[in-house]
Amino acid sequence: MTESQPESFPSVPLLALDTLWFQVAGTVCNLRCTHCFIACSPHNHSHAMLTLETVRRYLKEAEELGVREYYFTGGEPFMNREMLPILEETLQLGPATVLTNGLLLDPRRCAKLKALERSSEYSLDVRISVDGWGPGDHDRIRGMGTFNRAMMGVRRLWEAGLNPVLTVTELAEGVASPSGRERFMEQLRCVGISKPRLKVLSLFRMGAEERRERGYQPWERLEPGTTVDPEKLQCGSGRMVTSQGVYVCPILIDFPTARMGQTLRETLRPFQLAYPACYTCHVLGVTCRT
Ligand code: SF4
Numbered sequence: 658m659t660e661s662q663p664e665s666f667p668s669v670p671l672l673a674l675d676t677l678w679f680q681v682a683g684t685v686c687n688l689r690c691t692h693c694f695i696a697c698s699p700h701n702h703s704h705a706m707l708t709l710e711t712v713r714r715y716l717k718e719a720e721e722l723g724v725r726e727y728y729f730t731g732g733e734p735f736m737n738r739e740m741l742p743i744l745e746e747t748l749q750l751g752p753a754t755v756l757t758n759g760l761l762l763d764p765r766r767c768a769k770l771k772a773l774e775r776s777s778e779y780s781l782d783v784r785i786s787v788d789g790w791g792p793g794d795h796d797r798i799r800g801m802g803t804f805n806r807a808m809m810g811v812r813r814l815w816e817a818g819l820n821p822v823l824t825v826t827e828l829a830e831g832v833a834s835p836s837g838r839e840r841f842m843e844q845l846r847c848v849g850i851s852k853p854r855l856k857v858l859s860l861f862r863m864g865a866e867e868r869r870e871r872g873y874q875p876w877e878r879l880e881p882g883t884t885v886d887p888e889k890l891q892c893g894s895g896r897m898v899t900s901q902g903v904y905v906c907p908i909l910i911d912f913p914t915a916r917m918g919q920t921l922r923e924t925l926r927p928f929q930l931a932y933p934a935c936y937t938c939h940v941l942g943v944t945c946r947t
């Protein structure tokens with residue numbers, strides 16, 4: 658993927674650092690999904706897992722800067738052995754959301770997550786990713802048997818007293834239509850979830866997705882002079898902590914030029930939208946926040 662000179666692209670200010678993301682599992686995952694925009698896998702160590710000690714250091718700085726909410730992603734966050742202590746410390750400061758594929762949610766872990774949520778004055782959300790209405794599409798992308806295992810994770814969280822958010826990519830047939838979404842809600846009600854929650858995400862055409870279907874076309878860039886709305890872009894109010902420092906957002910961690918500094922304070926400045934993925938965010942209004 659090529660980048661043009663940053664000077665030609667619009668710049669987005671950081672309005673306030675409201676949201677802090679942690680690449681808590683690095684790029685290590687128990688799956689190898691064919692649409693993963695950072696191509697995570699069991700053997701991708703381009704970003705390492707974050708330790709509790711590292712997260713603690715950034716939480717302290719985040720508290721000083723008035724961060725309002727925290728997100729944890731990977732890779733698969735529950736592969737990080739310190740995930741629960743990390744959540745425990747985070748929930749002393751603000752609401753937390755974990756993005757997971759749902760495969761490591763055994764009853765004991767679900768009960769512990771519920772206990773953490775109960776002991777905090779802030780909310781704990783768990784988001785589970787699916788790619789279809791059933792095993793067909795989902796397993797083709799994520800691997801044999803993963804749909805039923807993810808739905809098992811959904812049910813276990815619900816039985817433990819947590820109501821997960823289902824994140825569905827646009828690969829799920831009909832998900833963009835109200836009737837498609839209603840079909841999915843109905844499916845969740847069928848597994849016993851009376852208050853289904855759904856978030857639809859667009860695909861970023863990079864990483865493994867570039868090989869699965871296609872990469873970005875040369876015209877998929879923001880034109881010089883494009884007016885962008887920082888309130889609608891997550892880089893207008895968030896940053897991403899990784900083992901290699903702080904990046905502008907969760908989407909661009911494979912681009913060294915999107916690394917903005919080692920501390921949060923070093924990243925409190927505008928960022929130029931020089932990347933094809935910025936086109937997706939701007940045109941489709943994509944945000945990874947719940
Ligand atoms: S899409 Fe999610 S579950 Fe799949 S390989 Fe990437 S990080 Fe892992």
Ligand code: SF4
Pocket residue numbers: 890891892893905906907908909928930932934935936938939
């Ligand atoms: S990819 Fe999206 S969130 Fe990241 S810098 Fe570009 S517009 Fe902002």
